[in-house]
Amino acid sequence: MSKRSLEKSNKHFKKALKKLPLGVTSNFRYWGDDETIYIKRASGCRLWDLDDNEYIDYRLAYGPYILGYADERVDQAAREGMDIGGVFALATELEYEVAQKISSMVPSAELVRYSNSGTEAVMAALRVARAYSKRDEYIMIEGGYHGVSDSVLWDVDIDDWDPQSGPPEKISSSHGVPDKIGDMVTLVPLNDANKLEDVLKKKHGDIGALLIEPILGNCCSISATQEYMQAVRSLCDQYDVVLIIDEVKTGFRVAKGGVQELFGIEADLCTFAKSIANGYPISAICGKEELMRSIKYGGVLHGGTFTAHSVAISAANKTLEILQNTDALETVNQYGIDLREGISNILTKNDVPHCFTGHPSMSGLFLSESAPTNARDFKSSNYPFYEKLAEELLEDGVLCEFDPREPWFICESHAKNALEPTLNAFESALERAMKGD
Ligand SMILES: Cc1ncc(COP(=O)(O)O)c(C=O)c1O
Incomplete structure (x- = not known):
């Protein structure tokens, strides 16, 4: 039971539950019937809930705030984006400007397309990879997270796994995901190049893509070694597999050129969201020109009503300018x-x-x-001790995720x-x- 007053949040929870499953808009925002909090406002690295409890926030909405909440420089740019007018089912000049900035920071991002969320960016990247490789199956890394589309809601069941009983079982992270989709996914443990090569040898001809977060941003920030990432790059080349590096959490955070700069390797395709616009909803699918040109009439379909909304693209333009030049x-x-x-x-x-x-910017x-x-x-x-510690920290106004698999995110305001x-x-x-x- 919390020592903080949560009277207003508790009251709102009861009301919200009548309209919203679990009273929230993401399962991860539900902390329990008596513990779920609702936010009144945020600024810099701090949040205030409905009961005016103040928190120094290390969840930072799971990563997008690289500068801090309500950053005036970015918010001003977003307001200017509002004046442009929204979305038009037509393009604007800013899309090119932001793409230029991304390419100059991330060398593998030769061409760029925008979506609204990390989930959509990964969906598009997988589609491009399949179209290009003409193979449907793909490899993911155990403990990786790539959003909420059916294709990527697969992981090994570590919680119920008995290490004496062989490798952990592949399961879907959600009800409602067709088992048939899981048949296209092979999961391999991070940092085991031999295992990866075994799979590629056995399934060569079926596997078209490898999807990886080299820093597992949803599994305690466990990191690939440099040696492993080099092996991944060369195995993908050897077996003609498209290497997709998911930089939704690491991009424009761990380095200007993301995790690719840290490891000194280039992806064939890479995805960005979160820090790209300091909290405004925009993502990017980027990659080598040869692959990205698959997006065309009579080729890969990519689009969406809200892509490159003038508010979000203006915010991205300003955020990237700040990250690049300061x-x-x-x-x-x-x-x-x-x-x-x-x-x-x-x-x-x-x-x-x-x-x-x-990485220190997103430590596990x-x-x-x-x-x-x-x-x-x-x-x-x-x-279990970590969870206890996180609960106690919350009482003292420091907010980190109760689940230790979520890293501590840092923003400039901290x-x-x-x-x-x-x-x-x-x-x-x-x-x-x-x-x-
Ligand atoms: C590595 C990675 N990819 C994709 C996603 C999905 O992004 P979104 O929540 O914006 O759909 C996330 C979200 O946390 C992520 O961490």
């Missing part, structure tokens, strides 16, 4: 490093084994001595005034979590 990403990275150091000192002082995974905090190398290793983490209050809260929350209060 040291915002260095600020984000440095804050992430400082936060890791502060948290690590507190955990060490209290003899809590831990390590960090991923893993409560175990050694860093996981794939989603199966998640089993070895003390995640660097202004969030470190000390976060670490103070961490210290007292840890003390209570350890006592089991």
Whole structure:
């Protein structure tokens, strides 16, 4: 039971439940009948709920706020986008300008198309890959997340897996997804190039694409090694498989050129959303010209009524301008490093084994001595304790996801005034979590 007053949120929950399943618009926003909160406003790295509880936010809406909530520079650009008028079933000049910016930051993004969400961008990328390769099956990485389309709602069942009983089972993450779609998906563990090669050898001729987040942004930010990513690139070349790097979380966050810059490899196709417009709804499907030219009349169909809405594309233009020309990403990275150091000192002082995974701008905090190398290793983490700690942090006004698989997202605004209050809260929350209060 929360020590915060949640009176207004609780009251609103009862009302919302009458119209909205679970009282919310995403299953992940439901925290329980008495715990679900509703947001009144947000600014910088802080949120306020209906009861005026204040939170320093490390969920950041699962990543899109790279600068911070209500960033005046981006919001002003969005207002200018409003003056353009919306969507027209016709294109605007800004689409080209934003594409130029993306290409100059991400070399593999030779051509660009826009959608509204990460889900749509991944759907389009898979379609382009299939059309180009003329093969329907694809490989995904265990623990990867690529949105809510039927094609990608597949993962291994780690929760119910007994490591003594062989590899974990492939399951769909939702009811209502046809089993037949799952037949086209092969899941492989991250960082095991031999396993990947086995699959490619066996299924060569069927598999047209490999879809990967090199930093598993939905599985504790577990990271591929440089060596593995190089092997992935060369195996895809060897077996004529389209390499799709899903940068929906890492793009315009871990580096100006995203995870591809970090690893020094180029995708055939890549997808962006989230940080591209600091919270405005727009995504991009990008890639090598040869593949992207499959999008044409008589070829791959791509479109959508709301694609490149004048508000979102203006926000993207401004966000990318800021990310390209200022040291915002260095600020984000440095804050992430400082936060890791502060948290690590507190955990060490209290003899809590831990390590960090991923990039400082989206760290996974893993409560175990050694860093996981794939989603199966998640089993070895003390995640019930993490959940307890996250609940206690919330009471002290620090919001991180209860599920340790979600990283701690940093935005530029955190660097202004969030470190000390976060670490103070961490210290007292840890003390209570350890006592089991
Ligand atoms: C790597 C990745 N791909 C795709 C998606 C789906 O994006 P959206 O929620 O905008 O549909 C997400 C969402 O978290 C993601 O993390």
